[in-house]
Amino acid sequence: MKEKIKGIENEISVFDINNVESLEKFRIHFLGSKNCIKDLFAELKSVPNEEKKEIGQLMNALRTSAQEKFDSSKIRLENSASDDTKIDLSRPADQIEIGSRHPLSLVRSEIIEIFNRIGFTVSEGPEIEDDWHNFSALNFPPEHPARDMQDTFFIEKGETEMALRTHTSSVQVRVMENEKPPIRTISPGRVYRNEAISARAHCFFHQVEGLYIDKDVSFADLKQTLLYFAQEMFGEKAQIRLRPSYFPFTEPSAEVDVSCTICNSKGCNVCKYTGWLEILGCGMVDPNVLEASNIDSKAFSGFAFGMGVERIAQLKYRVNDLRLYSENDVRFLKQFSSGM
Numbered sequence: 439m440k441e442k443i444k445g446i447e448n449e450i451s452v453f454d455i456n457n458v459e460s461l462e463k464f465r466i467h468f469l470g471s472k473n474c475i476k477d478l479f480a481e482l483k484s485v486p487n488e489e490k491k492e493i494g495q496l497m498n499a500l501r502t503s504a505q506e507k508f509d510s511s512k513i514r515l516e517n518s519a520s521d522d523t524k525i526d527l528s529r530p531a532d533q534i535e536i537g538s539r540h541p542l543s544l545v546r547s548e549i550i551e552i553f554n555r556i557g558f559t560v561s562e563g564p565e566i567e568d569d570w571h572n573f574s575a576l577n578f579p580p581e582h583p584a585r586d587m588q589d590t591f592f593i594e595k596g597e598t599e600m601a602l603r604t605h606t607s608s609v610q611v612r613v614m615e616n617e618k619p620p621i622r623t624i625s626p627g628r629v630y631r632n633e634a635i636s637a638r639a640h641c642f643f644h645q646v647e648g649l650y651i652d653k654d655v656s657f658a659d660l661k662q663t664l665l666y667f668a669q670e671m672f673g674e675k676a677q678i679r680l681r682p683s684y685f686p687f688t689e690p691s692a693e694v695d696v697s698c699t700i701c702n703s704k705g706c707n708v709c710k711y712t713g714w715l716e717i718l719g720c721g722m723v724d725p726n727v728l729e730a731s732n733i734d735s736k737a738f739s740g741f742a743f744g745m746g747v748e749r750i751a752q753l754k755y756r757v758n759d760l761r762l763y764s765e766n767d768v769r770f771l772k773q774f775s776s777g778m
């Protein structure tokens with residue numbers, strides 16, 4: 439019997455408790471409901487009476503030493519665990535990374551600010567648009583080939599034809615339907631076209647539409663407004679030129695170039711040695727468009743323009759690959775300071 443007690447005593451002392459699992463194993467083996475010391479107590483019956491007292495004491499000591507080892511190991515493990523998570527208050531704090539605004543947001547804000555200064559408000563419309571606002575009210579007849587100018591993502595064909603808007607010109611219709619002239623507003627937003635993605639084309643991009651409707655608005659007002667915009671955006675030396683063009687919703691229509699800010703119009707590969715860069719489309723709002731939105735085309739006239747935000751950003755930041763704007767690569771995005 440004494441041999442057995444010695445054996446267990448030895449087991450207790452060499453048992454290596456170095457983690458929670460081994461602590462639990464120890465507990466089950468020496469202190470659990472079916473532990474090995476209990477088994478010894480069961481054998482006490484067969485011990486001669488004169489030895490019972492001594493053996494009993496030895497077994498009690500065995501139980502105590504198992505309990506003590508368990509308690510001290512538990513405390514030791516708990517302390518070492520909390521050592522790992524102790525906070526060193528003297529350590530310098532992790533640096534807080536300050537994000538930067540997306541280049542397209544920066545350019546859009548700048549465009550909005552420039553037009554705010556001359557009294558243009560901001561209005562917005564839905565990206566999922568019906569045929570009326572995206573095409574019909576803008577003077578695109580049902581089978582008009584001009585609809586092919588824009589490859590549309592249709593969502594529902596049939597009676598309620600819905601599509602992702604192909605331009606923000608749809609918002610000018612919504613504004614004219616809801617407000618009375620004088621109207622002076624710009625509409626920034628995302629537009630969608632069914633195009634293969636490449637450096638020069640994308641299936642979604644951003645535009646800012648402009649609309650000014652009042653009595654006696656003239657082409658000269660349009661030209662001066664756009665010159666003001668170009669000089670605010672690209673510097674006071676910037677010049678513009680208008681080339682005749684065609685859009686169903688404006689008559690006459692023009693495309694506007696700004697003098698190349700990269701080579702000062704001397705000619706470079708960005709402006710393809712012409713000294714000019716195309717930045718937007720514009721024109722006098724077609725009377726049909728005014729009438730479609732219940733504005734009296736005899737009493738009121740107006741101009742409209744539409745520009746691509748990526749295009750302006752490309753000229754401002756010399757980013758030539760359109761895909762970079764939507765790839766969310768932090769190395770690209772963090773190069774643009776917000777200036778805020």
Ligand code: DAH
Binds near residue numbers: 718721743
């Ligand atoms: N909506 C045209 C486009 O997406 C841009 C545009 C051209 C808008 C002429 C206008 C405009 O308001 O007058 O290409």
